[in-house]
Amino acid sequence: MATTEEIERRVAEADSVRSAKRSATAQRVGELAQRRDAIAEQLSDVERELGDVLAAAGDVIGVDELARFTEVPAADLTRWLTARTPTRTGAKRTRSAASEKNGTSKRPSVVRAPTDGRASTLPESSAVPRADADVPVGVAGEGT
Numbered sequence: 001m002a003t004t005e006e007i008e009r010r011v012a013e014a015d016s017v018r019s020a021k022r023s024a025t026a027q028r029v030g031e032l033a034q035r036r037d038a039i040a041e042q043l044s045d046v047e048r049e050l051g052d053v054l055a056a057a058g059d060v061i062g063v064d065e066l067a068r069f070t071e072v073p074a075a076d077l078t079r080w081l082t083a084r085t086p087t088r089t090g091a092k093r094t095r096s097a098a099s100e101k102n103g104t105s106k107r108p109s110v111v112r113a114p115t116d117g118r119a120s121t122l123p124e125s126s127a128v129p130r131a132d133a134d135v136p137v138g139v140a141g142e143g144t
Contacts, residue, residue, distance in 0.1 A: 050077075051084025 002010070054063070054077060063081065067074035 048084055049082040051082075055084060081098040091134050 056064070058081075063074050063077045066072070066077055
């Protein structure tokens with residue numbers, strides 16, 4: 001039978017081999033994941049540039065014609081064109097800030113509280129009858 005020290009040594013030896021394999025695997029996966037991220041970023045940049053080129057040339061050459069000339073599938077060209085996001089400038093934020101100051105924002109002028117399914121307690125205008133109004137039978141003519 002093995003001694004306590006021998007058992008401890010054997011377990012440590014087995015663990016060190018397994019631990020080395022685990023460490024090597026984790027390092028390799030980390031390296032590959034970093035490489036993949038870098039390549040994905042490069043691919044994203046190329047696809048964005050393709051979309052920009054397609055958009056800029058749209059008035060002189062169409063997707064179908066480009067597909068014929070380049071043998072790049074029209075579906076890919078269309079995807080790159082529609083997926084492109086134009087670069088944003090500060091102009092949009094400036095306009096929004098200006099509209100906030102002068103009160104021309106597109107926010108609703110009336111804030112409505114959520115309802116719990118009950119009818120509104122606010123009176124509706126009777127100037128224009130609503131065709132879609134649910135009026136119980138006998139209620140419309142009462143009191144008039």
